[in-house]
Amino acid sequence: xxxxxxxxxxxxxxxxxxxxxxxxxxxxxxxxxxxxxxxxxxxxxxxxxxxxxxxxxxxxxxxxxxxxxxxxxxxxxxxxxxxxxxxxxxxxxxxxxxxxxxxxxxxxxxxxxxxxxxxxxxxxxxxxxxxxxxxxxxxxxxxxxxxxxxxxxxxxxxxxxxxxxxxxxxxxxxxxxxxxxxxxxxxxxxxxxxxxxxxxxxxxxxxxxxxxxxxxxxxxxxxxxxxxxxxxxxxxxxxxxxxxxxxxxxxxxxxxxxxxxxxxxxxxxxxxxxxxxxxxxxxxxxxxxxxxxxxxxxxxxxxxxxxxxxxxxxxxxxxxxx
Amino acid sequence: xxxxxxxxxxxxxxxxxxxxxxxxxxxxxxxxxxxxxxxxxxxxxxxxxxxxxxxxxxxxxxxxxxxxxxxxxxxxxxxxxxxxxxxxxxxxxxxxxxxxxxxxxxxxxxxxxxxxxxxxxxxxxxxxxxxxxxxxxxxxxxxxxxxxxxxxxxxxxxxxxxxxxxxxxxxxxxxxxxxxxxxxxxxxxxxxxxxxxxxxxxxxxxxxxxxxxxxxxxxxxxxxxxxxxxxxxxxxxxxxxxxxxxxxxxxxxxxxxxxxxxxxxxxxxxxxxxxxxxxxxxxxxxxxxxxxxxxxxx
Numbered sequence: 001x002x003x004x005x006x007x008x009x010x011x012x013x014x015x016x017x018x019x020x021x022x023x024x025x026x027x028x029x030x031x032x033x034x035x036x037x038x039x040x041x042x043x044x045x046x047x048x049x050x051x052x053x054x055x056x057x058x059x060x061x062x063x064x065x066x067x068x069x070x071x072x073x074x075x076x077x078x079x080x081x082x083x084x085x086x087x088x089x090x091x092x093x094x095x096x097x098x099x100x101x102x103x104x105x106x107x108x109x110x111x112x113x114x115x116x117x118x119x120x121x122x123x124x125x126x127x128x129x130x131x132x133x134x135x136x137x138x139x140x141x142x143x144x145x146x147x148x149x150x151x152x153x154x155x156x157x158x159x160x161x162x163x164x165x166x167x168x169x170x171x172x173x174x175x176x177x178x179x180x181x182x183x184x185x186x187x188x189x190x191x192x193x194x195x196x197x198x199x200x201x202x203x204x205x206x207x208x209x210x211x212x213x214x215x216x217x218x219x220x221x222x223x224x225x226x227x228x229x230x231x232x233x234x235x236x237x238x239x240x241x242x243x244x245x246x247x248x249x250x251x252x253x254x255x256x257x258x259x260x261x262x263x264x265x266x267x268x269x270x271x272x273x274x275x276x277x278x279x280x281x282x283x284x285x286x287x288x289x290x291x292x293x294x295x296x297x298x299x300x301x302x303x304x305x306x307x308x309x310x311x312x313x314x315x316x317x318x319x320x321x322x
Numbered sequence: 323x324x325x326x327x328x329x330x331x332x333x334x335x336x337x338x339x340x341x342x343x344x345x346x347x348x349x350x351x352x353x354x355x356x357x358x359x360x361x362x363x364x365x366x367x368x369x370x371x372x373x374x375x376x377x378x379x380x381x382x383x384x385x386x387x388x389x390x391x392x393x394x395x396x397x398x399x400x401x402x403x404x405x406x407x408x409x410x411x412x413x414x415x416x417x418x419x420x421x422x423x424x425x426x427x428x429x430x431x432x433x434x435x436x437x438x439x440x441x442x443x444x445x446x447x448x449x450x451x452x453x454x455x456x457x458x459x460x461x462x463x464x465x466x467x468x469x470x471x472x473x474x475x476x477x478x479x480x481x482x483x484x485x486x487x488x489x490x491x492x493x494x495x496x497x498x499x500x501x502x503x504x505x506x507x508x509x510x511x512x513x514x515x516x517x518x519x520x521x522x523x524x525x526x527x528x529x530x531x532x533x534x535x536x537x538x539x540x541x542x543x544x545x546x547x548x549x550x551x552x553x554x555x556x557x558x559x560x561x562x563x564x565x566x567x568x569x570x571x572x573x574x575x576x577x578x579x580x581x582x583x584x585x586x587x588x589x590x591x592x593x594x595x596x597x598x599x600x601x602x603x604x605x606x607x608x609x610x611x612x613x614x615x616x617x618x619x620x
Contacts, residue, residue, distance in 0.1 A: 049420070055420050055423065057423075057427065102601055102604065102605060105604070105605070105608065106604060106608075108420060108423070109351075109356075109357040109423060110559065110604060110608075112357060112359075112420070112423045113357055113555045113559065113600075114600055114601070114604065116359065116427075116552070116555075117552045117555065117556065117596065117597055117600055118597065120548055120549065120551075120552050120593070121552065121593030121594065121596065121597050122593075124592075124593045125593070125594070127590075128590035128591075129590075238548065242427065242431060245424060245427065246428075249424055284442075285438060285439050285440075285442050285443070286439060288438065288443060289434075289435040289436075289438035289439045289443070290435070290439075292431055292434065292435035292438070293432065293435035293436065293439070295431065296428045296429070296430075296431030296432040296435060297428075297432060299424065299425075299427070299428035299431070300404070300425055300428040300429060300432065303408070303421045303424050303425045303428065304404075304407055304408055304411060304425065305411060307411065307421045
């Protein structure tokens, strides 16, 4: 019954958002798609770090794998769009499973370093293999919206619809798996690995599973990001992994609903930065570096003062009052 | 044969730089149990300061000293302002254990953006103080120049100074004690907090030396030391994260190994190769070459 209610909630909110997109201006629709994608990317970290207690600074690399494989299957095999998403998701998940096998043996700082190495190293591969087309990247398109949607149905609206439906499907899956047996297993692992092992949980296997699913989720997010933007090494570099971690920390790492909040902040930062940069006179040095400055300052302040996220802090504060 | 010697020479020169970065990471890890990803940021900031001095005064020695002092200062500031606050606010929760790692990542981003705002994101040429043309023996020219010699000598000097400090001085004893048994060290009258800061100061200086020595081969940008961070980390992991000697051996192993891969297989493989080396090191010998017992003597 509970999960049935959840299903209706997801369908209902998807329909509302789809309807809303017809009413708001173009730029906001595009940003809406960005927010949905970031929320999915962040939830891949929430699943991994918040539930299974493993850290990954390299989920941007899984997004890159998803985007590139999706784009390649579209270019070379002419797969329909939806199937390219499936391919992107599963190939990233496969990479996650391979890495997760190694990662399950590693503790915090080692894992952080290894995944960071992946985030820095993987995008450089784009320049090494001609099939990946270097800095120019690959052309990956959604195609034009069906004509029977009418003239007023623009490409950005089409992006938003595709993105939203896919994100909501995946989010529903993630939400269900985190409240399933596996979710509880991961929580137990994070809380106390020894106790978890004593109660019959396979530590290694569960950790690898978490890594695999997290990578798959990131892979879908990457395919979607590649579709609305472009598939190239600059878009999927260390900056993306960094943004995901920032978003996850801002949203408190343990809550999937919070990933929306983190995603909104990630999309809002460049807007805010451009307003401030305009005040400061719009020099190239300021405009290109201000978003990074705001983001890293926000990240440091959050970690310093509310390491478990602002939402958690407010909840604690309320609990204390009562 | 000639090719192998060339690969070896390049590897040694790079390896010394990697070792310095690994040393910086190990020093911080030993003193505060944090992998300091901001080390790349601190190092590039020191390098930019050295660059500023060298363009104004045209004196490399002055720039070198200024850059290293700046690196040490930045290390102290980071530890006192960021890490101490962080450990004061430590609470439990899924992120709390990762907080230092994430904070250092944030700091890396912060330093890069600030550098970008002050100096711009474009490449700045860092002119080498000595010739970068390889030495010539008879008719053959080896890819080892006066600059490479300077790198090796500079890095070796830093390592010798550190070894002397750690092995022969009371400060070194305090550093080792505070790293292995903070509680007992405190009981023995060692000011563990101050000693930790000292660890960060040494690390900041070592990172600065690495940055200033590697940059004359290339132009500098706010991002140009990112790959050095990865190489340093891998080197430190090979050596066991705990051991100073391990860091040096790890750096040289990685430097020479990568140089041979680049020479004989292809330059496109540098990052995949590094990643494979890291994975192998972690799987075969997670405690590192000089982990466990040996670390206590380092």
